[in-house]
Amino acid sequence: MSTGVIDAGLIDELTGIVGAVHVLRAPEMTAGYSIDWTRRFAGATPLVIRPGDTAETAAVMSALAAARVPVVPQGGNTGLVGGSVPLAGEAVLSMRRLNICEPVDELASQVTLGAGVTLADAQAHAAASGLSVGVDLAARDSATIGGMVATNAGGINVLRYGAMRAQVVGIEAVLADGTVVSHLAGLEKDNTGYDLGSLLAGSEGTLGIITRVRLRLHPTQPERATALLAFETAADAVSAAAALRRGVASLHALEAVFEGAMALVSRHLGVAPPVGRLGGDSHRNPPIEDGGGAWLIAEAAARTDPSDELGAAVEELADLVVDAAVALDPAARQRLWAFRDNVTEAISAAGIPHKLDVTLPAARLAEFVDGVPDVVRATDPDAQPLLFGHLGDGNVHVNVLGPGGAEPADEVDDAVLRYVAELGGSISAEHGIGTAKLSQLHLNRSEAELAAFSAIKRALDPVGLLNPNVLLP
Numbered sequence: 001m002s003t004g005v006i007d008a009g010l011i012d013e014l015t016g017i018v019g020a021v022h023v024l025r026a027p028e029m030t031a032g033y034s035i036d037w038t039r040r041f042a043g044a045t046p047l048v049i050r051p052g053d054t055a056e057t058a059a060v061m062s063a064l065a066a067a068r069v070p071v072v073p074q075g076g077n078t079g080l081v082g083g084s085v086p087l088a089g090e091a092v093l094s095m096r097r098l099n100i101c102e103p104v105d106e107l108a109s110q111v112t113l114g115a116g117v118t119l120a121d122a123q124a125h126a127a128a129s130g131l132s133v134g135v136d137l138a139a140r141d142s143a144t145i146g147g148m149v150a151t152n153a154g155g156i157n158v159l160r161y162g163a164m165r166a167q168v169v170g171i172e173a174v175l176a177d178g179t180v181v182s183h184l185a186g187l188e189k190d191n192t193g194y195d196l197g198s199l200l201a202g203s204e205g206t207l208g209i210i211t212r213v214r215l216r217l218h219p220t221q222p223e224r225a226t227a228l229l230a231f232e233t234a235a236d237a238v239s240a241a242a243a244l245r246r247g248v249a250s251l252h253a254l255e256a257v258f259e260g261a262m263a264l265v266s267r268h269l270g271v272a273p274p275v276g277r278l279g280g281d282s283h284r285n286p287p288i289e290d291g292g293g294a295w296l297i298a299e300a301a302a303r304t305d306p307s308d309e310l311g312a313a314v315e316e317l318a319d320l321v322v323d324a325a326v327a328l329d330p331a332a333r334q335r336l337w338a339f340r341d342n343v344t345e346a347i348s349a350a351g352i353p354h355k356l357d358v359t360l361p362a363a364r365l366a367e368f369v370d371g372v373p374d375v376v377r378a379t380d381p382d383a384q385p386l387l388f389g390h391l392g393d394g395n396v397h398v399n400v401l402g403p404g405g406a407e408p409a410d411e412v413d414d415a416v417l418r419y420v421a422e423l424g425g426s427i428s429a430e431h432g433i434g435t436a437k438l439s440q441l442h443l444n445r446s447e448a449e450l451a452a453f454s455a456i457k458r459a460l461d462p463v464g465l466l467n468p469n470v471l472l473p
């Protein structure tokens with residue numbers, strides 16, 4: 001695609017729409033919008049535009065389309081696949097100023113939120129009405145509702161409520177030419193044609209700019225019990241996870257941390273895990289290796305105390321569990337969660353990882369966890385795989401660091417993702433394709449599917465202005 005020219009006339013037009021203070025051009029002002037959270041993906045942009053509402057977003061897109069300027073939509077910039085930053089000199093459309101939470105509709109248990117509302121603000125807004133947002137993830141203070149829909153974010157409660165697409169009951173978006181499409185009534189039954197909310201969920205900014213979202217909310221589950229369980233092997237953890245899913249109706253989250261990642265996070269926190277083979281003072285200088293051990297965090301949540309239900313299920317796992325710690329009060333539960341919540345940050349502090357976020361069929365999960373370190377090392381002998389993830393959904397985050405925290409060889413990504421496809425898994429569980437996995441999309445999608453994707457893209461964005469480096473090869 002030939003890119004357009006950003007001239008004085010266009011800048012004047014954009015300034016007239018959003019105000020001079022929201023058109024950023026100086027490199028020191030645009031730098032933060034040009035590098036992603038992992039620091040692996042960095043580019044540059046001549047222009048960041050920060051619209052304040054749907055009408056401004058539409059007028060901005062209309063002006064950019066007339067000038068044929070490609071654009072990267074950006075929310076909280078916490079995406080992990082390089083999809084939120086300008087890698088080829090695109091303009092950036094920052095959606096964070098669309099941060100209005102409309103009143104909760106308590107009759108319908110729904111709320112309409114601006115695309116730039118952070119997940120943490122959405123959670124607090126819903127909680128004031130005794131309701132909760134169905135998706136939760138560790139980047140909650142920065143990740144925006146628009147970005148979460150655009151990536152179909154998953155997180156820790158998918159096993160109970162589904163991913164972001166399952167929360168969307170209405171959407172408003174601006175198309176590439178500035179047209180506004182809005183369908184926000186939130187009717188639970190509404191079979192009046194194509195579901196644009198479902199289409200935009202997971203579209204990674206390639207089909208439209210999401211400006212407002214109507215979300216389904218859920219009753220809060222204030223009573224909680226959390227268990228940290230240690231296992232000798234990944235296979236034992238996978239068997240236990242299946243039993244917990246079957247046996248605990250109030251199961252709210254089921255997360256895993258495998259040995260190398262547990263050693264790293266316990267060193268980062270300066271605290272050894274209370275159960276399992278890394279006890280004692282191992283956090284002071286543990287070998288960061290994948291020794292085969294595994295930990296599960298299982299959380300039950302309900303309107304009434306779920307601890308008996310969780311405790312009974314854990315007792316039934318006596319043959320598999322090496323050791324268990326159960327916590328009920330918020331501070332003690334938080335201490336257990338710290339070993340999961342801080343893994344991403346601990347890895348980021350150790351270097352620039354390649355992040356491979358994958359799902360495996362349940363029957364191949366343990367085989368994958370045991371086999372993937374060899375696959376990584378066959379490609380880059382010095383690389384270090386660190387595994388954790390949302391085990392209740394079959395979702396493993398394979399993070400790979402090179403020596404001294406440097407990036408591993410690029411070939412590692414291909415080798416791991418091919419292994420995933422061979423085992424019948426998905427090369428992207430929840431982070432999306434972005435630019436990071438563009439060249440591997442064919443491992444999961446047939447030529448016919450990719451042709452259908454391209455046809456949809458051409459229909460909604462014929463010039464290819466929206467996130468041109470993302471998702472579609």
Ligand SMILES: Cc1cc2nc3c(=O)[nH]c(=O)nc-3n(C[C@H](O)[C@H](O)[C@H](O)COP(=O)(O)OP(=O)(O)OC[C@H]3O[C@@H](n4cnc5c(N)ncnc54)[C@H](O)[C@@H]3O)c2cc1C
Nearest residue numbers: 075076077078079083144146147148150153154155205210
């Ligand atoms: C510590 C940490 C933990 C995380 N945990 C999880 C997790 O458990 N589960 C999970 O799924 N993800 C997780 N992530 C990844 C990330 O938080 C999610 O992908 C999130 O949905 C991104 O939201 P964002 O607002 O930051 O979007 P951005 O990073 O700004 O953008 C992500 C993509 O969406 C597009 N986009 C953004 N806003 C819009 C919009 N308004 N309209 C159209 N397109 C848009 C961008 O172009 C880009 O392609 C984690 C990230 C971090 C840093």
